Amino acid sequence: xxxxxxxxxxxxxxxxxxxxxxxxxxxxxxxxxxxxxxxxxxxxxxxxxxxxxxxxxxxxxxxxxxxxxxxxxxxxxxxxxxxxxxxxxxxxxxxxxxxxxxxxxxxxxxxxxxxxxxxxxxxxxxxxxxxxxxxxxxxxxxxxxxxx
Numbered sequence: 001x002x003x004x005x006x007x008x009x010x011x012x013x014x015x016x017x018x019x020x021x022x023x024x025x026x027x028x029x030x031x032x033x034x035x036x037x038x039x040x041x042x043x044x045x046x047x048x049x050x051x052x053x054x055x056x057x058x059x060x061x062x063x064x065x066x067x068x069x070x071x072x073x074x075x076x077x078x079x080x081x082x083x084x085x086x087x088x089x090x091x092x093x094x095x096x097x098x099x100x101x102x103x104x105x106x107x108x109x110x111x112x113x114x115x116x117x118x119x120x121x122x123x124x125x126x127x128x129x130x131x132x133x134x135x136x137x138x139x140x141x142x143x144x145x146x147x148x
Contacts, residue, residue, distance in 0.1 A: 008029075009029075009069075010027050010028060010029035010065055010066055010069040011027070011028050011029070012025065012026075012027050012069055012070070012073050013025070013026045013027075013028070014073075017041060019041065021038075021041040022038055022041075022046075022077075022079075023037070023038055023041070024036060024037045024038060024046075025046065025070060025073055025074075027066045027067075027069045027070045027073075028066075029062055029065055029066045029069070030053070030054075030057045030060075030062045030065075031053070031054045031056075031057055032051070032052055032053035032054060032057055032062060032063065032066060033050070033051070033052055033066070034048060034050070034051040034052075034063075034066045034067055034070055035048070035049055035050040035051070036048050036049065036070060036074070036081060037049045038079075044078055044079050044080060045079065045080040045081075045082065046074065046079055046080070046081055046082075047081070047082045047083065047084055047129065048070075048081065048082070048083050048084055048091075049084055051063070051066070051067075051091055053066070058090070063090065063091070063094045064094050064097055064098065067091075067094045067095070067098060068098060068101075068103075071098060071103055071133055074133060075104075075133075080132065080133065080134065081132070081133040082129035082131065082132045082133070083095060083129045083130055083131040083132070084129060085128070085129055086130075087129075087130050087131065089113065092113070092130070092131070095107075095130075095131040103133060104133060104134040105131055105132065105133050105134075106131070106132045106134065107130060107131055108128050108129065108130050108131070108132070110128070111130035111131070
């Protein structure tokens with residue numbers, strides 16, 4: 001940890017099933033967390049099923065830090081990561097920011113922001129996840145280090 005930084009580096013916790021296979025990965029940082037779940041232990045694919053950042057910690061780049069740590073783990077361990085079927089506006093901005101930083105993220109061509117009852121969220125037709133992190137980006141080895 002850099003002593004000048006106010007928040008310590010995020011912690012990554014890997015959970016395993018009885019067979020020793022990865023079942024979920026949780027990143028905790030600054031009172032928030034993001035968790036990816038693996039529904040099928042025979043597939044190298046996980047999805048973001050939970051994320052939370054306290055109101056007092058929002059707007060400071062901490063969500064991007066958490067998602068970047070999760071995506072770094074996924075890339076290092078050769079997993080595909082998808083968003084959930086619906087993504088909050090805030091989480092969608094995080095996915096888009098990380099794509100701009102060089103992470104191999106693809107937005108579903110039918111992904112749209114829909115506002116219902118004042119709450120905006122990303123959806124894609126046919127219950128598809130709006131965002132997907134590919135296993136490898138041939139152009140960059142470690143995207144999280146590209147813009148520090």
